[in-house]
Amino acid sequence: TPVRREDLLTVFSGSADLQPLSRCATAPPGGASAAAAVSRYGPSREKANLENPQIFQICEIKNNFSAEYAQSETEGILNHLLEETRKYMNHLGDYDVIVIGAGHAGIEAAHAAAVLGAKTAVFTMSLDAIGNMPCNPSIGGTAKGTLVREVDALGGVMGLAADATYLQSRMLNKGKGPAVHALRVQTDRRRYNEYMKHALEQTPGLAIHQAEVVALEVENGHVKGVVTQLHGEYTAKCVVLATGTNLGGKIFVGDAWYASGPDGMHAANALTDSLKAAGLPLRRFKTGTPARVHRRSIDFSKLECQPGDPDSELQPFSFLTDAPMHNKVECWIAYTNPETHKIILDNIQRSPLYGGMIEGVGPRYCPSIEDKVVRFSGKDRHPLFVEPCGENTEEMYLQGASSSLPEDVQNAFYHSIKGFEHLEIMRPAYAIEYDCVDPTSLEATLESKVVRGLYGAGQFNGTSGYEEAAAQGLLAGLNAARNALGLEQLVLPRHTSYLGTLVDDLVTKGVMDPYRMMTSRSEYRLTLRQDNADQRLTPIGREFGLVQDDRWAKYQHTQQILEAERRRLHEAHLRTADLRAAMEAAGLAPAAEGGIAEELLRRPEISYPLVAGIIGWGEEITPMLAERLETEIKYAGYIARQDRMIREVARHEKTLIPEDFEYAALTGLTLEAREKLARIRPRNLGQAGRIPGVSPSDVAQLSIALAGKQQK
Secondary structure: OOOOHHHHHHHHOOOOOOOOHHHOOOOOOOOOOOOOOOOOOOOOHHHHHHHOHHHHHHHHHHOOOOHHHHHHOHHHHHHHHHHHHHOOOEEEEEEEEEEEOOOHHHHHHHHHHHHOOOOEEEEEOOHHHOOOOOOOOEEEOOOHHHHHHHHHHOOOOHHHHHHHHEEEEEEEOOOOOHHHOEEEEEEOHHHHHHHHHHHHHOOOOEEEEEOOEEEEEEEOOEEEEEEEOOOEEEEEEEEEEOOOOOEOOEEEEOOEEEEOOHHHOOOEHHHHHHHHHOOOOEEEEEEEEOOEEEHHHOOHHHOEEEOOOOHHHOOOOOOOOOOOOOOOOOEEEEEOOHHHHHHHHHOHHHOHHHHOOOOOEOOOOOOOHHHHHHHOOOOOOOEEEEEEOOOOOOEEEEEOOOOOOOHHHHHHHHHOOOOOOOOOEEEOOEEEEEEEEOHHHEOOOOEEOOOEOEEEOHHHHOEOOHHHHHHHHHHHHHHHHHHHOOOOOOOOOHHHOHHHHHHHHHHHHOOOOOEOOOHHHOOOOOOOOHHHHHHHHHHHHHHOOOOOHHHHHHHHHHHHHHHHHHHHHHHOEEOHHHHHHHHHHOOOOOOOOOEEHHHHOOOOOOOHHHHHHHHOOOOOOOHHHHHHHHHHHHOHHHHHHHHHHHHHHHHHHHOEOOOOOOOOOOOOOOHHHHHHHHHHOOOEHHHHHOOOOOOHHHHHHHHHHHHHHHHO
């Protein structure tokens, strides 16, 4: 089992104060490739031999070498130790792909890899935590709902799980344009966990293990397998890291802190050491979660009710879901007040965030309640959304009130809120700090540039949110499987999807705080709507082996329905009298004259239901498909203009840059541009132009250099 070079040298220089064998770490490529660990036995060799003979044997090897010899002959010694240590590992399996973590990223990664035919295993610290929702029990939202639809269109499972376990469904931003419409559902968190666990159990070719992975095995810069806390060794051609906030996790509540993952799970600290030793550039991020409170302690008469959409307007996440939908619960809105803010500000020094205890960078777009009060001091109140955690529990989630303040302060400021005067906290709010990777060290396939065959997904890559995690997990799992099977990997350009935009942002621009997907991050959002995710991505999913026959048949049938109705609208003519009567009945100013249905739909005041009231609804046209047709017709000119822009940008995307291209020789580029291009290693000219610090003139110089290289 590999360790760090410095740990080995410590062993050879006489120290016996190291981690136990099960906590060994992985060395960087070209460095140490074996493991040595010594428990705290002191000078008693007899006791060491009796109580831990494998450790004793490694210690004995030490006596044959001096520290100087160890430094000069490190590689040979380490190789010998590798063979010695492997005698005590229990080799338990060989896989094409191993996924570490079974949260939202790990689920999609494991499912995708197994569906592609790779022999796959997923490791989780607890089978009961598969698909856990340690923060908000909801799926979707602005931009996030589009990501869920994209995961579904590619063959993932998040959309199906959300449809099967939702409590309340709402379409957000309906008063705005279709590019920002966003589906969001409140979910039963326990049923979601059960659904996802069963979905993995039913996936052919997927093994599920409850075990903590404590180390990677890396040789010659390529991942070779993993080691568990129980000394189990599993080989793998590729490994996906989907560790969430467990990796190096630390919980903060006031001045109290302890090593932990979310929801009482223990932290994965040994794996952090392994990744650091492998050379991965890790950093610390932070997030938080609000308190969970008892329903009976809330006075709902003092809160605003937030019902879901009418049942007739509900839409599913999955393009495969046909079952009728019905909202089951209501959500509520409470508000902070000046008294709440005073309590928080009077105790702000007791917050570990402001007291300096927390090192990690928190999310810009999901601040804690103390952050809101400090940063937006001019606001008299902030909304808190009171949401149920499930049908069969009395726990309520207070969205918008995450905090790391001490429990007594939490009680005080919650009780100052109207409707919360007698609030009973069941689980206090807390902040959690965790390790993640610098995503610029990843390829656009989500494969590490440092350790080949190693992929990252979700919060490990510096993002926040279940939906962002699931989307990355699907891509990482798909590419890990295709890599293991010797097939071409998938890179999604920005113009294809929010997932492509997200990944390009991560690997090209990097992140300074946890990344959250937003519609404003995409320059192509009019074409990247949630309603056409299947049209954009299902053919790609089919080509790369993830979309199965049932989904493909449903997709083809839907396209036939849309094409047939588009032809009918192009040919149907509405008489002036009929159109005027329909508009007057709808309370609209009557049109001057009738015309072709498709042309009439371009007018902002005329809707598909109004036209269909005259010529009849198209065969198999649902309200969801009707809305999609209307959007494509009304915005056809804008969509065409965006398509032209995409084709223009595609020219740069097609100009590939060799992996070994030497940027240092391009003196026409700024020093900053040369340094960043050499570090990030963009795949093409388009990606190079999106790197912060690389100017248009730098791109022009690079383009000339690439053209000259091709001519040679």
